[in-house]
Amino acid sequence: MFIRLWSLLRGKTKNKKQTDQAWAGRIKMPYFGLACLALFFLMVLFAEFLAPLDPLQGDLLKASLPPFWMDGGSWHNILGTDMLGRDVLSRLIYGARSSLIISVGCVAFYATIGVIIGLISGYVGGRIDMIIMRIADLWLSVPGIILLFVLASINGPSARTLILTFGIMGWPYTARIVRGETLSLKQRDFVKLAKVAGCSNLRIMFSHILPNIVNTLIILVTIDIGGIIVYTATMSFLGLGTQPPSCDWGLMLAEGKQYITYAWWLVTFPGIAIVIAVLGFNLTGDWIRELLDPKQKLQ
Amino acid sequence: MMMEQTNGQPGKVLEVNDLRTFFYTKKGVVKAVDGVSFDVDRGEIVGLVGESGCGKSITSLSIMRLVPQPAGRIVSGRILFNGEDLQLKSEEDMRRLRGDRLSMILQDPMVSMNQILTVGYQLGEVFRYHDKTGNTLREKCIRILEKVKVPSPERRIDDYPFQFSGGMCQRVLISMGIANNPDLLIADEPTTALDVTIRAQILHLMREICKESGTSIILITHDLATVAQICTRVIVMYAGRIVEQAPVKAFYKTPCHPYTVCLIKSVPVLGRRTERLFSIGGTPPNLLHPPQGCRFEPRCSQALEICRSQYPPEKEIAAGHRVSCWLYGQD
Amino acid sequence: MIISVNHLKKHFPVIRGKIFSRSVGYIKAVDDISFFLKRGETLGLVGESGCGKSTTANMLLGLERPTSGDIRIGGRDITRISGRDLFDFRRNVQAVFQDPFRSLNPRKKVKQIISEPLMVHHVGSKADRMRRVLELLDLVGLEAHHAGLFPHEFSGGQRQRVAIARALSINPEVIILDEPVSALDVSIQAQILNLLIDLQKEMNLTYLIISHDLAVVEHVSNHIGVMYLGHLVELAPRDELYANPVHPYTRGLLDSVPVADPENIKAVALEGEVPSPLNPPSGCTFHPRCPVCGPKCRTHAPMMREVSTGHFVSCHH
Numbered sequence: 001m002f003i004r005l006w007s008l009l010r011g012k013t014k015n016k017k018q019t020d021q022a023w024a025g026r027i028k029m030p031y032f033g034l035a036c037l038a039l040f041f042l043m044v045l046f047a048e049f050l051a052p053l054d055p056l057q058g059d060l061l062k063a064s065l066p067p068f069w070m071d072g073g074s075w076h077n078i079l080g081t082d083m084l085g086r087d088v089l090s091r092l093i094y095g096a097r098s099s100l101i102i103s104v105g106c107v108a109f110y111a112t113i114g115v116i117i118g119l120i121s122g123y124v125g126g127r128i129d130m131i132i133m134r135i136a137d138l139w140l141s142v143p144g145i146i147l148l149f150v151l152a153s154i155n156g157p158s159a160r161t162l163i164l165t166f167g168i169m170g171w172p173y174t175a176r177i178v179r180g181e182t183l184s185l186k187q188r189d190f191v192k193l194a195k196v197a198g199c200s201n202l203r204i205m206f207s208h209i210l211p212n213i214v215n216t217l218i219i220l221v222t223i224d225i226g227g228i229i230v231y232t233a234t235m236s237f238l239g240l241g242t243q244p245p246s247c248d249w250g251l252m253l254a255e256g257k258q259y260i261t262y263a264w265w266l267v268t269f270p271g272i273a274i275v276i277a278v279l280g281f282n283l284t285g286d287w288i289r290e291l292l293d294p295k296q297k298l299q
Numbered sequence: 300m301m302m303e304q305t306n307g308q309p310g311k312v313l314e315v316n317d318l319r320t321f322f323y324t325k326k327g328v329v330k331a332v333d334g335v336s337f338d339v340d341r342g343e344i345v346g347l348v349g350e351s352g353c354g355k356s357i358t359s360l361s362i363m364r365l366v367p368q369p370a371g372r373i374v375s376g377r378i379l380f381n382g383e384d385l386q387l388k389s390e391e392d393m394r395r396l397r398g399d400r401l402s403m404i405l406q407d408p409m410v411s412m413n414q415i416l417t418v419g420y421q422l423g424e425v426f427r428y429h430d431k432t433g434n435t436l437r438e439k440c441i442r443i444l445e446k447v448k449v450p451s452p453e454r455r456i457d458d459y460p461f462q463f464s465g466g467m468c469q470r471v472l473i474s475m476g477i478a479n480n481p482d483l484l485i486a487d488e489p490t491t492a493l494d495v496t497i498r499a500q501i502l503h504l505m506r507e508i509c510k511e512s513g514t515s516i517i518l519i520t521h522d523l524a525t526v527a528q529i530c531t532r533v534i535v536m537y538a539g540r541i542v543e544q545a546p547v548k549a550f551y552k553t554p555c556h557p558y559t560v561c562l563i564k565s566v567p568v569l570g571r572r573t574e575r576l577f578s579i580g581g582t583p584p585n586l587l588h589p590p591q592g593c594r595f596e597p598r599c600s601q602a603l604e605i606c607r608s609q610y611p612p613e614k615e616i617a618a619g620h621r622v623s624c625w626l627y628g629q630d
Numbered sequence: 631m632i633i634s635v636n637h638l639k640k641h642f643p644v645i646r647g648k649i650f651s652r653s654v655g656y657i658k659a660v661d662d663i664s665f666f667l668k669r670g671e672t673l674g675l676v677g678e679s680g681c682g683k684s685t686t687a688n689m690l691l692g693l694e695r696p697t698s699g700d701i702r703i704g705g706r707d708i709t710r711i712s713g714r715d716l717f718d719f720r721r722n723v724q725a726v727f728q729d730p731f732r733s734l735n736p737r738k739k740v741k742q743i744i745s746e747p748l749m750v751h752h753v754g755s756k757a758d759r760m761r762r763v764l765e766l767l768d769l770v771g772l773e774a775h776h777a778g779l780f781p782h783e784f785s786g787g788q789r790q791r792v793a794i795a796r797a798l799s800i801n802p803e804v805i806i807l808d809e810p811v812s813a814l815d816v817s818i819q820a821q822i823l824n825l826l827i828d829l830q831k832e833m834n835l836t837y838l839i840i841s842h843d844l845a846v847v848e849h850v851s852n853h854i855g856v857m858y859l860g861h862l863v864e865l866a867p868r869d870e871l872y873a874n875p876v877h878p879y880t881r882g883l884l885d886s887v888p889v890a891d892p893e894n895i896k897a898v899a900l901e902g903e904v905p906s907p908l909n910p911p912s913g914c915t916f917h918p919r920c921p922v923c924g925p926k927c928r929t930h931a932p933m934m935r936e937v938s939t940g941h942f943v944s945c946h947h
Contacts, residue, residue, distance in 0.1 A: 189733035198721070208738075
């Protein structure tokens, strides 16, 4: 039964009648994933309109109120309030923005560096490739959290530090994959033809090879964002990322963890929010990967 | 030894009746194979000829029941192998047949083999899965490699596929195909990726195998010259249908269907030069929306009025020589 | 003479070790070949896998540097050419490769593909280039609306036409064609070959066509060179080669070509396989498979000699 549910979530129905009728090799849309993503982006874009209350304004008289369906809760604060009287729902909604900015910032940073390094490494090959890959290996063996500690102690922990750290630490992942694709693409005849036409190496790398890697990149980035959201939330939870009073889901978890036994809503809802966001990105990323998979394209 | 003669039973090895295999895609239904009927006798080498997209490969995949799913499906038709309907068999039964009684080799030998397993291991798999007699596995593999004329088989059995040249790889694949003395071997463009001198050797080998063990072969190719060299009968496909079938000598001496005539004319002949190579104008029809009448009509220089509206029925115009063309069928 | 190749050699070192590499041997991909070609003519290079014809093409295109020997194209010595000179040279020599499915960048529109050489060499304005693209499309038998499409929307034959259009865009003198029709159906092959011949006549192009298919080469070439394991074993005008093949390998090759005539079933002309280029046989590299091998063949590599006008053979017999 779980398997059926899961395949429904994944958008592939196992209903025999449907399969019989729609024999087309159509990739079913991941309705659940897209819904999660839609919800997430709604929160990001329209936080001002959706959030009922000011996320930063706390009414101490209304501290630690439970969600509306419980005793003591009210419709005024649908999901309850935290220990400073701030509305949990509003903080949740604004928190989406923080998560998105940070994770997109991180991914953009390291993906850009990774793509450039990966392209050069794969295309030039030889000694340079070897050196770069060994450096990448070294890089990967250093736990990012150490760097985060160092930077946090120098600059003070903040969202910016997080983005900086991930940007610096994350490039080997992307670089490796981009290098692999570059290696196989550079053997292709159209690269040879480009050389014969007189194209410079730079042009070949960015105008010929890169567009063919874009598919992989899109998938990578989409799925990565999901992972980074969790990672950055963790860092914020540990106090190394966003600092109070901003509304970050990880931060909400940190602040609420000591009240977990009697004010469970302070950690549950941020947790669920993280899950929904990550699911949204992962399922959509998976779907995009299937869409772009050349084997799906029948001739 | 292993060369059991399988010509005990008379009759046909394969009978295909009105086979239709369609592909269901986003854009609609592609009628890749649309009403194909032919037979293969014991000990025959049948050439299945046509250009790319005509449906010859899909026909062979349909026989093996290896049509890519879920998009592809055998919609109707009967396939009788040794008298048994293959459509009625379970997947388990089909698996037992494949590699044993019914076998297939593909075009590019280098990619058909697993590069990280030795040749001996892969060859052994074919025997292991279907093992019947008690001979040791290694012995068997060496014997079969000898049969396909791989030099020093005792040494090469432990080599990896990348240590073989294209021609040798193809021999190994053929050996895997004939290991269990199948009744029918389907060879899909087995020599296209090979050099011309090696091609001659492989064709010769296949002819020998057919003669020695009575294995019937369906040779799928677009090369009419190859077909002339080893086939006993030729079937021409165009746009998912068979347009002509004939014994090989009759085929080349008196081709009937205009498409066949064009194909034979397009084969460049060494030593005989013309100012311009003959080529058939136009392109094959879109199988999503095949035309109502004869599918070759738009490109046919001898098209009649009726060709556009009705598909010509198959007529037997000489012993074993059948054509689907209104030029021969109006009565 | 527009192309002149003299004692060309290309040896690839076989390297062991990653950081401290040393070469343990050489693959003699091309081992001392020489030929000449006049403007407006076509040389067909035939041979089986591993004979070095593609490597030769790569050297003529400036993609590989010869180990020794020299190449002159259009009067210029391009053997050690690099930098700005190499860039200018590219305007003279273009190429069409085998696999039309992979020789066009799937992410670029046809008009970008065809106009790229023009763009790289800064020829004309954008409008000029577009005009030229349309001209070229017409020349190769495609239509104007094809310019905005992507490669995967075309058939194999059409893609090859696009490749030809691209090669012609900067008006080269020489076009190198590496197996231009091998991946196409027979009837499409004929169309493309006819197109190439027409274009050659119209624009006075010089072709070097490489193929393993003797019939293809026969149709378009004026001269034919037969290569085996890096050596040029025979070089002759076309009719002469097919009428009087001298070298045993050439004979074997011609005999191996299947004929579409079931009354004429050929025996296997050449047994054995092409040896590995890492460890070529001594003396004449063909001797292990040669039906007329003599004692001298095992020890001495034969020299190229002229057996009749324009007909060169490298054989002791």
